[in-house]
Amino acid sequence: MMGFSRPQTAAFWLMVAAIMIAPAILYPVFLMKVMCFALFACAFNLLIGYVGLGSFGHAAFFGMGAYITAYTAKAWGWTPEIAILAGGLVGGGLGLAFGWLAIRRQGIYFAMITLALAQMNYFLCTQWDFTGGEDGIQGVPRGNLFGLFSLKSDLAMYAVVAVVFVACFLLIHRIVHSPFGQVLKAIRENEPRATSLGYRTDDYKLMVFVLSAAIAGIAGGMKALVFGIATLTDVNFPMSGEVILMALLGGMGTIFGPVVGAAIVITMQNYLAPFGAWVTVTQGVVFVVCVLAFRRGLIGELAARRRLSL
Amino acid sequence: MSLSRRALLGTAAAVPAAATFRSARAQRPVVKIGVLTDLSGVYQDIVGPLAVESTRLAVADFGDRGFDVEVLIGDHQNKPDIGSNLVRQWYDRDGVDIVVEGGSSAVALAVSGVARDKNKAYINSGGATSDLTGTQCNANTLHWTYDTYMLAKSTGAAMVKAGGNSWFFITADYAFGHALTRDVGNFVTQAGGRVLGGVRTPFPGTTDFSSYLLQAQASGAKVIGLANAGADTINCIKQAKEFGITTPLAGLLMFISDVHSLGLDTCQGLVLTESFYWNLNDRTRAFSDRLWKRMPNRRAGMANAGPYSSTLHFLKAVQAMGPAEAKKSGAALIAQMKKMPTDDDVHGQGIIREDGRKIHPAYLFQVKKPSESKGPWDYYNLLGTTPADEAFRPMKDGNCPLVKA
Amino acid sequence: MMMILGIPAPLLFGQLLLGVVNGAFYALMSLGLAIIFGMLNIVNFAHGALFMLGAFTAWGLLNYAGIGYWWALLLAPLIVGAFGVLLERLFISKLYKLDHLYGLLLTFGLALILEGLVRNYYGSSGLPYRIPSQLQGAQNLGFMIMPNYRGWVVLAAIVMCVITWLVIEKTSIGAKLRAATENAPLVQSFGINVPLMITLTYGAGVALAAFAGVLAAPIYSVNPNMGANFIIVVFAVVVIGGMGSILGSIVTGFGLGIVEGLTRVFYPEGSATVIFVVMVIVLLARPAGLFGRAH
Numbered sequence A: 001m002m003g004f005s006r007p008q009t010a011a012f013w014l015m016v017a018a019i020m021i022a023p024a025i026l027y028p029v030f031l032m033k034v035m036c037f038a039l040f041a042c043a044f045n046l047l048i049g050y051v052g053l054g055s056f057g058h059a060a061f062f063g064m065g066a067y068i069t070a071y072t073a074k075a076w077g078w079t080p081e082i083a084i085l086a087g088g089l090v091g092g093g094l095g096l097a098f099g100w101l102a103i104r105r106q107g108i109y110f111a112m113i114t115l116a117l118a119q120m121n122y123f124l125c126t127q128w129d130f131t132g133g134e135d136g137i138q139g140v141p142r143g144n145l146f147g148l149f150s151l152k153s154d155l156a157m158y159a160v161v162a163v164v165f166v167a168c169f170l171l172i173h174r175i176v177h178s179p180f181g182q183v184l185k186a187i188r189e190n191e192p193r194a195t196s197l198g199y200r201t202d203d204y205k206l207m208v209f210v211l212s213a214a215i216a217g218i219a220g221g222m223k224a225l226v227f228g229i230a231t232l233t234d235v236n237f238p239m240s241g242e243v244i245l246m247a248l249l250g251g252m253g254t255i256f257g258p259v260v261g262a263a264i265v266i267t268m269q270n271y272l273a274p275f276g277a278w279v280t281v282t283q284g285v286v287f288v289v290c291v292l293a294f295r296r297g298l299i300g301e302l303a304a305r306r307r308l309s310l
Numbered sequence B: 001m002s003l004s005r006r007a008l009l010g011t012a013a014a015v016p017a018a019a020t021f022r023s024a025r026a027q028r029p030v031v032k033i034g035v036l037t038d039l040s041g042v043y044q045d046i047v048g049p050l051a052v053e054s055t056r057l058a059v060a061d062f063g064d065r066g067f068d069v070e071v072l073i074g075d076h077q078n079k080p081d082i083g084s085n086l087v088r089q090w091y092d093r094d095g096v097d098i099v100v101e102g103g104s105s106a107v108a109l110a111v112s113g114v115a116r117d118k119n120k121a122y123i124n125s126g127g128a129t130s131d132l133t134g135t136q137c138n139a140n141t142l143h144w145t146y147d148t149y150m151l152a153k154s155t156g157a158a159m160v161k162a163g164g165n166s167w168f169f170i171t172a173d174y175a176f177g178h179a180l181t182r183d184v185g186n187f188v189t190q191a192g193g194r195v196l197g198g199v200r201t202p203f204p205g206t207t208d209f210s211s212y213l214l215q216a217q218a219s220g221a222k223v224i225g226l227a228n229a230g231a232d233t234i235n236c237i238k239q240a241k242e243f244g245i246t247t248p249l250a251g252l253l254m255f256i257s258d259v260h261s262l263g264l265d266t267c268q269g270l271v272l273t274e275s276f277y278w279n280l281n282d283r284t285r286a287f288s289d290r291l292w293k294r295m296p297n298r299r300a301g302m303a304n305a306g307p308y309s310s311t312l313h314f315l316k317a318v319q320a321m322g323p324a325e326a327k328k329s330g331a332a333l334i335a336q337m338k339k340m341p342t343d344d345d346v347h348g349q350g351i352i353r354e355d356g357r358k359i360h361p362a363y364l365f366q367v368k369k370p371s372e373s374k375g376p377w378d379y380y381n382l383l384g385t386t387p388a389d390e391a392f393r394p395m396k397d398g399n400c401p402l403v404k405a
Numbered sequence C: 001m002m003m004i005l006g007i008p009a010p011l012l013f014g015q016l017l018l019g020v021v022n023g024a025f026y027a028l029m030s031l032g033l034a035i036i037f038g039m040l041n042i043v044n045f046a047h048g049a050l051f052m053l054g055a056f057t058a059w060g061l062l063n064y065a066g067i068g069y070w071w072a073l074l075l076a077p078l079i080v081g082a083f084g085v086l087l088e089r090l091f092i093s094k095l096y097k098l099d100h101l102y103g104l105l106l107t108f109g110l111a112l113i114l115e116g117l118v119r120n121y122y123g124s125s126g127l128p129y130r131i132p133s134q135l136q137g138a139q140n141l142g143f144m145i146m147p148n149y150r151g152w153v154v155l156a157a158i159v160m161c162v163i164t165w166l167v168i169e170k171t172s173i174g175a176k177l178r179a180a181t182e183n184a185p186l187v188q189s190f191g192i193n194v195p196l197m198i199t200l201t202y203g204a205g206v207a208l209a210a211f212a213g214v215l216a217a218p219i220y221s222v223n224p225n226m227g228a229n230f231i232i233v234v235f236a237v238v239v240i241g242g243m244g245s246i247l248g249s250i251v252t253g254f255g256l257g258i259v260e261g262l263t264r265v266f267y268p269e270g271s272a273t274v275i276f277v278v279m280v281i282v283l284l285a286r287p288a289g290l291f292g293r294a295h
Helices: A006-024 A028-050 A059-075 A080-102 A107-127 A154-177 A179-189 A191-196 A201-227 A237-250 A257-275 A278-293 A297-306 B003-014 B048-062 B080-093 B105-118 B148-161 B175-190 B210-218 B230-242 B256-262 B282-294 B302-321 B323-328 B330-339 C009-040 C047-065 C069-090 C100-122 C148-170 C172-182 C184-189 C194-216 C226-241 C246-266 C268-272 C274-285
Strands: B030-037 B068-075 B098-101 B121-124 B141-143 B166-172 B194-201 B223-227 B249-251 B271-274 B342-344 B348-352 B362-367 B380-386 C138-140 C145-147
Touching: A006 A028, A006 A154, A028 A154, A028 A179, A028 A201, A028 A237, A028 A257, A028 B080, A059 A080, A059 A107, A059 A201, A059 A237, A080 A107, A080 A201, A080 C274, A107 A237, A107 C100, A107 C226, A107 C274, A154 A179, A154 A201, A179 A191, A179 A201, A191 A201, A201 B080, A237 A257, A237 A278, A237 A297, A237 C100, A257 A278, A257 A297, A278 C100, B030 B048, B030 B080, B030 B302, B030 B323, B048 B068, B048 B098, B048 B282, B048 B302, B068 B080, B080 B105, B098 B302, B105 B121, B105 B141, B105 B175, B121 B302, B121 B330, B141 B330, B148 B175, B148 B249, B148 B271, B148 B362, B148 B380, B166 B175, B166 B210, B175 B194, B175 B223, B194 B210, B194 C268, B210 B223, B210 B230, B210 C009, B210 C246, B223 B230, B230 B249, B230 B256, B249 B271, B282 B302, B302 B323, B302 B330, B302 B342, B323 B330, C009 C047, C009 C148, C009 C172, C009 C194, C009 C226, C009 C246, C047 C069, C047 C100, C047 C194, C047 C226, C069 C194, C100 C226, C138 C148, C145 C148, C148 C172, C148 C194, C148 C246, C172 C184, C172 C194, C184 C194, C194 C226, C226 C246, C226 C274, C246 C268, C246 C274, C268 C274
Parallel strands: B030 B068, B030 B098, B098 B121, B121 B141, B166 B194, B166 B223, B223 B249
Antiparallel strands: B271 B362, B342 B348, B362 B380, C138 C145
């Protein structure tokens, strides 16, 4: 199905079943948070896992998506699907600007440039009037889907988040397994060779950067609607760090890894939240352990041991 | 903060803290109070653990009136998304009836919206924004201890009267700073003074204010207004001394804990406004002595003490309505609280207005010289009092939708 | 009063001088990063956390052992440097054969751990550290009052930068170091212990960060986040300067401090953003940075 390998198909249906059953057992707001971040992590993974570009500034796209969705839904009364789409478009537009500057350099320079650009975006967000500065945009209405169905109840909202998540997840999978995705992998493995084969590698990199940013913007927009708030936390640097952690922990370059990574990181945050800075310490420890002993991540290790492609 | 205490506080937040008095009979009604505060950030001295303790003191002072009271504790880390998320879970899953303290301006506005959506109750004590009882007011929220209007009126007007008729503002560049600058500016011009200019400093993250202070001095203003709080204010005052700046500073939002950490040597002569001082009268001294026994070596400022006053009033309202009624609707509970006059050791007698504003007098203090201070925490001389009915913005000017024109 | 571009001259000079003070910190920090990067090919994300650790060590020496500022200025870099040696041996040395990105991720994790631990034990509201008695007071320069301590910061930073530069460019150790950067196996074959040299280089870079931390302690309140905000700006400084050159990091550090100081006069709201704007412009004009070699 859609270029899925057999174990991937099984894992996919397992995930869909889990999404459908879970709200009967767990707090739906928590589950929606997991899906928003899982999508964000998948978008980030598209870039680092399949093109080898490690962005340290992805919070910028996630956060701008959240701001734009929140603002258009609240101030202009846009319906949720249009508002989320707007968040994705602006995220992608910002990605175009960042990407155009950042792909001039590679590796760690790329990481540092995206980080600095995201920080600049953060400072701008503290200045712009529409972001509400330190207060953020609050009291964002979830509105009526297509102007018809109210999303006020958590379960209605849950259904929308679940559909968008699965759709974007499949989209990312399609991108990776298309001819376009094959060129991306060629660039990751050996860029000079891809260039010599006649591919304009910079164009490919920029395109995938924009796609990744747009999907991150959609994830941010959904989060803004779920919680009714968009704030500086969403654009600030720790958010970029968290998404890296999710992808690393789950497995960069695997399609399910970021989803698992996001679920673990969000659960950890939830249970450790009352213990203040121990969240930070734990995240740091996970980083160190992953880099030293677990570079393929949980799903990556599983796949390697079982010789599966996940 | 020591590890053990943090771990303890953490456990208290994860598991509902033991009620101060728990009856053997399980079927007694229970009301739950959530104390949402800053336990780890820049405002932990202004509110934080001492605000938690003053809430517990109110529960103890109220005594056993036929229902149990549970106190839950949470840390909002000064982030509106974290605060509102936590409160949503409290209301949805943990059966919390009312949230007190409730953090800085940004957190306050977010939590107030959640309280309205879930029809629960919320009383803010630590936040400053007067919008909470203005355009953003709702039937589920009260604003208790102070606001930007009260600070602006008391400190701003007094400084102009004392000859400080030209001002330069150093403003923390976010909603609270802007609101405070706007409110103080209005009072300065109304009193015949002038605003010469100002700088907006990036927030958070500015630690070096020296260049802004030099600009303030170069403007020739007679007063430098500090429209910021906490660490920003402390850094401004310290650096003004370091750079030999002689223009008087007006700390527009300062608490006794700030004076304590700066020391009288640096702070002497500063003018500031609080709605509570531990050594103000017999009642405040009695309250402070009871609180001291629970948490020694610190004296409460207004934001630490506010939750005592609001919690006590909440418990009285619960008793008047009966716990079952009180738990049903946050709006009805808040309406009941507005009907009853308030009376407690922190603010004395007061009332709550229709827009949710609790009113009481505001006190203008001057920080003592080291030679005047008779002992630890003896820091303030009372300069003047703004009576309760003048201390807060008139209801008609707030544009609160609850107030019918 | 004399005016320059509509700004009173005394104010302008004052801001320039303050810019130099900030530039001193940028220079010290980016210098340490440049040395570590040159030798280890690691972008040390933990540099900000180690800067913070330097300030906390000075505070701890005073409050737990009664050791004052001047000894702290010597001891804190040694202690934190030794800690850095430990970090290099235990963690960073395992990564030399891998993609550079892993070094960045690992040191980022280390920074989170260090900052989180300090925040747990000391809270985040900041601890006071007094200016040493010899450096209290201020000089009236006519156009502004310059606190003695800030003057000392600039002096100490310049001296430290010059010493580092001399060691690397003019001594035999420095020559071996530069050679090892170019071709490690060759230098190793001459009987020089390259792994040891790498470890000590990391320790030295970290010690520079700790030195900056001690210098910063009396000016800024000593708090767990003091390095986290700083490191991102220093990264931008490094991108602007180009990572290839020691001299480049020093000059860019001071230069950007001054640019930032000027922004505070003309457009204060932009002072937090200006360095990033400069970075974008430099990237467009010279992708390898002002002093960097394109490769």
